[in-house]
Amino acid sequence: MTLPKEYLEYPLRRYGYDHDLYDWSILFKRKPVEWPNGAKMAVWITTELEFFGLDQPAKPFKAPGGMVTPYPDLRHFTTRDYGNRVGIQRIWTALDKHKIKSSAVVNSRVAERYPYLVKTLNERGDEIIAGGVDMSSLHYGGMDDAVEATQTKTAVDTLRKLSGQKVRGWLSPAKSESFNTLKHLAANGIDYVCDWSSDDMPFEMRAPGGGKIIAMPHSPEISDRKIIIDNKHSEDEFVEQIQDQFTYLAKEANRFGGRIFSLALVPYISGLHYRVKYLNQALDWLMSQKGIWVATGSEILDVWKKQQ
Amino acid sequence: MKSDLQLYDYWPYAKRPKIVWPGGAKVAFWVAPNIEYYEINPPLNPKRSPWARPHPDVVPVATRDHGNRVGHWRMMEVMDKYKVRGSISLSVGLIEHHPEIIKECVDRNWEFFSHGIYNTRYSYEMDEAQERAIIEDSIETVLKATGQRIVGYLAPALTHTERTIDLLAEYGFLYTCDLFQDDQPQPINVNKGRLISMPYSLEINDIIVYNSYLATPRRYGQMIKDQFDQLMKEGEESGTVMCIPLHAYAVGQAHRMQAFEEALEYITKQPGVWVTTAREIAEYYYENYYDTCQADILARKAG
Numbered sequence: 001m002t003l004p005k006e007y008l009e010y011p012l013r014r015y016g017y018d019h020d021l022y023d024w025s026i027l028f029k030r031k032p033v034e035w036p037n038g039a040k041m042a043v044w045i046t047t048e049l050e051f052f053g054l055d056q057p058a059k060p061f062k063a064p065g066g067m068v069t070p071y072p073d074l075r076h077f078t079t080r081d082y083g084n085r086v087g088i089q090r091i092w093t094a095l096d097k098h099k100i101k102s103s104a105v106v107n108s109r110v111a112e113r114y115p116y117l118v119k120t121l122n123e124r125g126d127e128i129i130a131g132g133v134d135m136s137s138l139h140y141g142g143m144d145d146a147v148e149a150t151q152t153k154t155a156v157d158t159l160r161k162l163s164g165q166k167v168r169g170w171l172s173p174a175k176s177e178s179f180n181t182l183k184h185l186a187a188n189g190i191d192y193v194c195d196w197s198s199d200d201m202p203f204e205m206r207a208p209g210g211g212k213i214i215a216m217p218h219s220p221e222i223s224d225r226k227i228i229i230d231n232k233h234s235e236d237e238f239v240e241q242i243q244d245q246f247t248y249l250a251k252e253a254n255r256f257g258g259r260i261f262s263l264a265l266v267p268y269i270s271g272l273h274y275r276v277k278y279l280n281q282a283l284d285w286l287m288s289q290k291g292i293w294v295a296t297g298s299e300i301l302d303v304w305k306k307q308q
Numbered sequence: 309m310k311s312d313l314q315l316y317d318y319w320p321y322a323k324r325p326k327i328v329w330p331g332g333a334k335v336a337f338w339v340a341p342n343i344e345y346y347e348i349n350p351p352l353n354p355k356r357s358p359w360a361r362p363h364p365d366v367v368p369v370a371t372r373d374h375g376n377r378v379g380h381w382r383m384m385e386v387m388d389k390y391k392v393r394g395s396i397s398l399s400v401g402l403i404e405h406h407p408e409i410i411k412e413c414v415d416r417n418w419e420f421f422s423h424g425i426y427n428t429r430y431s432y433e434m435d436e437a438q439e440r441a442i443i444e445d446s447i448e449t450v451l452k453a454t455g456q457r458i459v460g461y462l463a464p465a466l467t468h469t470e471r472t473i474d475l476l477a478e479y480g481f482l483y484t485c486d487l488f489q490d491d492q493p494q495p496i497n498v499n500k501g502r503l504i505s506m507p508y509s510l511e512i513n514d515i516i517v518y519n520s521y522l523a524t525p526r527r528y529g530q531m532i533k534d535q536f537d538q539l540m541k542e543g544e545e546s547g548t549v550m551c552i553p554l555h556a557y558a559v560g561q562a563h564r565m566q567a568f569e570e571a572l573e574y575i576t577k578q579p580g581v582w583v584t585t586a587r588e589i590a591e592y593y594y595e596n597y598y599d600t601c602q603a604d605i606l607a608r609k610a611g
Contacts, residue, residue: 002435007351008442010425013404017373019348019364026408027378060362141362177366179349195366198373200562220367221561231522244525245563252562 021182022198022205022215032257033201033307039293040253041246042260042300043286045102046194046218047091047267049117050173051109051134052080060142063135063174064225065266080268084114087271092124094280098287103297105131105171105194108158118163127296129169129194130155139172139181152184169194169297171218179208186211192301194218200249200259202304214305216260216297221245223264228275235278242282246289253291260300261286315473316489316496316505317605325600327492327547329592333582334543335536336589337575340462340485340508340553341383341394343409345402346372347428355432356467372557376406379560384412386569390576395586397423397462397485397553400446403453414454419585421485422446424464431467439469443479460586462486462508477503482590491539491548493593495602504593506549506586511535513553518564529567536575543580549589550575 012018056067067073133155171194186207196215205213227238249259329336349363359365459482477498485508496503517523539548
């Protein structure tokens with residue numbers, strides 16, 4: 001057998017990338033960024049409020065955290081729902097201790113099903129980031145463009161209507177995108193996207209067909225899902241890695257300008273009874289650090305953007 | 309398919325000819341940063357899919373890019389601090405994409421070897437002409453960009469054919485990193501010329517440790533130290549080789565840097581370690597031990 005000759009052809013072997021979504025840039029060669037009041041570290045804490053339907057399709061794959069057993073998978077449906085009822089309340093209590101404003105990634109179906117969550121987020125002054133329609137409504141390469149247009153618009157419009165917030169940020173369900181996702185986000189007035197972990201600082205992306213969107217460094221590493229569920233590390237080790245991440249970035253900030261510490265929390269993971277103690281430990285430690293600026297995604301974005 | 313490609317002979321670890329590395333060192337230590345380019349929408353190989361999700365598979369693509377934009381520069385700084393020159397396992401296509409990285413490595417006199425053109429183009433199902441084209445592209449492109457004639461190889465994404473190893477010897481390579489049967493170099497059976505296997509690692513490799521063993525950063529640091537201590541002990545009898553293969557997108561994440569730095573400090577401050585490159589190990593081995601070791605292998609085979 002042999003491979004077609006195209007397999008050894010490289011039409012996009014060129015300077016920069018093999019795509020036009022954003023430009024190649026080295027973090028350490030950029031102009032330093034300054035955060036308000038001389039802070040070195042912007043602290044950006046996000047939570048994810050997701051709806052996993054019992055009828056979650058595997059098209060083209062199942063979003064992590066979804067249904068596992070044959071229908072009706074009540075065990076996963078209810079354990080995920082636990083996060084939206086009990087878990088998030090515990091996380092809010094932990095955040096309130098330090099008056100931390102956070103940013104919540106919300107599926108529009110969560111906003112429709114649980115108005116209490118949207119009302120509480122608004123009362124807390126938290127920012128709502130659009131998290132798509134629900135965890136069954138994935139964005140993925142090869143999907144029908146009209147379906148994606150509807151999914152994007154439904155999610156953003158619903159969240160704007162129900163919360164009254166501008167809703168400037170987006171995080172795709174399962175951080176999955178098609179090559180057209182940025183186009184649809186731009187068409188719906190989204191300013192920043194959280195799916196692209198290519199950098200530790202924001203960077204500008206090009207939406208196909210025109211328009212700019214900023215990629216925000218929402219960490220796929222310093223997240224309870226990654227460390228506790230995927231890597232199966234203990235709660236102590238979760239706290240340790242939060243501290244190591246912050247400490248390293250803070251040292252870097254002294255030399256290269258402001259950095260962002262992103263902590264991604266899922267209520268059905270960090271909001272469990274035996275775990276929330278460790279989240280409290282991490283937050284106590286974090287908030288005792290010098291030179292921090294606790295901010296929402298939009299606040300960080302605006303300060304960064306003014307300096308570009 | 310064959311049950312064994314007979315690339316090397318069985319060679320018991322005990323009572324081998326004594327290897328002593330330069331300066332009386334017991335461990336030859338080298339670090340292999342994999343500087344890789346992963347295409348966002350590569351053509352498909354019938355034997356292996358580059359990405360788990362439909363393209364673009366945003367998180368893994370972006371994470372690998374983070375290695376080049378962010379992680380590489382952290383890793384390189386720590387290596388500078390402990391005076392470790394890298395032996396780079398290079399996606400040769402990256403020379404065009406990110407020449408700034410190549411320039412920094414050339415300036416540091418790091419060694420380059422080929423890891424294919426892209427880590428998203430696999431050797432499976434290639435005919436001989438195609439596999440030769442990859443090797444020739446690697447030799448010519450790296451020579452033009454760095455002035456170095458590459459002498460080492462690690463197949464792209466560790467994808468091989470039955471002829472890969474023979475081709476390397478034919479093109480005058482000194483070593484292959486594709487074989488993991490030993491903690492010392494070993495003469496390899498090839499059709500023409502000579503070749504040795506250079507101990508690389510799929511154990512203390514950051515990708516294996518972090519993505520397969522799901523280790524914490526501190527456990528990785530401890531594993532590196534433990535491996536080094538063991539090879540140092542065994543190196544009394546006959547010199548061993550330790551390689552730490554790295555990927556900036558794994559080791560260069562902020563929360564993993566401290567543990568790695570501590571491990572590198574631990575190794576480089578010890579007496580009896582030769583901190584070097586793969587090419588230098590290979591050249592020293594050919595000069596001093598290839599014939600002795602080959603004779604020992606043949607003598608033991610003959611019983």
